[in-house]
Amino acid sequence: MNIATLIFYVLGFVVQASALTVAVSKNLVRSIFMFFVTLFALAGLYVYALADFVAVTQIVVYVGGVLVLMLFAFMLSNREVLNNLQERNSRFFSIQKVPAILVAVLFLLILVNAIIKADVDNMAWIKISAQNNNVIQPADNMVPNMGVNLMTRYLLPFEAVSILLMMALIGAAHLARKEEHKFQ
Template sequence: MEQAIFIFLGLITVTSAWYVAASSNLVRSVFMFFVTLFSIAGLYVFALADFVAVTQIVIYVGGVLVLMLFTFMLSSKETLEKLEERKHQYFTLKQLPALLVAVAFLLVLVNAIFKLNPDHLLWVTQAQNNTFHPQDNTVTNIGTNLMTAYLLPFEAISILLMMALVGAAHLARKGQADD
């Protein structure tokens, strides 16, 4: 039963995230982003990370999505139509420096991960020997879990929050876009 629930939540997460990336309608993408964030919170609950799940719902669903919806409501119709038209263009010459920086950053990150061998770091091996039970909900256990077992999802969510804030600020900006 647990595996079926996990697969169901995973499928909802992947499908809704794919729809967010592939949809040309920005408002529908925001609502599917809502579904994506809720299903990720469900995966956190399933992984016994209740604090991270509640934080996900309060900050991302309650804050970021509301900010994005208000941005869409306050934006002019012409701005939204221009953004929907640009969705069909994958890369332009103006985006080449940003793409090169992103690829260089990815190469540095992958190289650092392979050279670092993070599974054999002292603090990681010590944390892997710790066992936590669902009734252990102290701040120390939450901090240890966030910095060991849930470090990658925690960082992925922080990057997602940053991208959402930059996107919302870009859409909320008045006047002609410099793109």
């Protein structure tokens, strides 16, 4: 086992462990900061899948955008949001959560079973892709190719996403504005 494989397993473990910490943590702010750790470790895993541009985008959009937005949403909203989160889950938490744990564990078993049965490393199109030298190598620079593809082959989804982003921007600004008479 060389050092790269070791780092990969460490990153995978960090993803799982920090996601579990987020899931079981009672303190909301702590779970958000552990969410940071999960996202950074996931960006590292994207680098291992040779998708460095996606990794950088993950850090910029999630850590720079979504998490700061979540933190601001607390701090700008009422302080009671933070308070009434923490008092509630003091007792009987395990009994109420048994169905959710059951569903999640069963889903995990089904997924793991399906992944192992599918034997993805020996699938036909992956073999063909490896034969045709169509696999990204670690030394390749994929960013120019991605830019060209984004502007030619994937132009329609690109434009659709741009329109949807503008709709989301207008919608979020409309929802978050301060106007009292809207709710009466």
